[in-house]
Amino acid sequence: MKKFITAITTIFITMGANAMANENTIYLDLKDGRVVIELDAAAAPNHVARIKELTAAGFYDGVKFHRVIPGFMAQTGDPTGTGMGGSGKKLDAEFNDTPHVRGVVSMARAQDVNSADSQFFIVFADARFLDGQYTAFGRVTSGMEFVDKIKSGTQSNNGAVDNPDTIIKMQLASDAE
Secondary structure, three states: OOOHHHHHHHHHHHHHHHHHHHHEEEEEOOOOEEEEEEEOOOOHHHHHHHHHHHHHOOOOOOOOOOOEOOOEEEEEEEOOOOOOOOOOOEEOOOOOOOOOOOOOOEEEEOOOOOOOOOOEEEEEEOOOHOOOOEEEEEEEEEHHHOOOOOOOOOOOOOEEEEOOOOEEEEEEHHHHH
């Protein structure tokens, strides 16, 4: 009986840990495959909460990667596809110690450090010059090879993309179909 209780307790602890992990995991479905993003609520609690809220509402589904600079980053999250739009809710910066290295997911913003909204970018390569200037809130844990295949613009046109790729679906792992 003691072994049975221990086994059941282990199962429930594991299930609880998995549920908590899924609650801070996002699936980003692209044309070439699924990207898994682990959110870092300890580093940027307000940004993570907002990203989760927008994701649960389906805000990002069909949104374009409007700015993609090879060797630097892929930016999305603007429902207008112009780089000028957002959800209408500005967030105060939550700068943290997360280095902007390959696979880090961070909030885009205008010149005002407290102007992040719904736009975010995924870093292709080390971009440590962004550290302390943009709010990093997550990291790609699998599927970076699919991020690498996002159609890009050029550095000469600041990464603007003609006929850009889109987010097919973005969902919380806990709500995944």
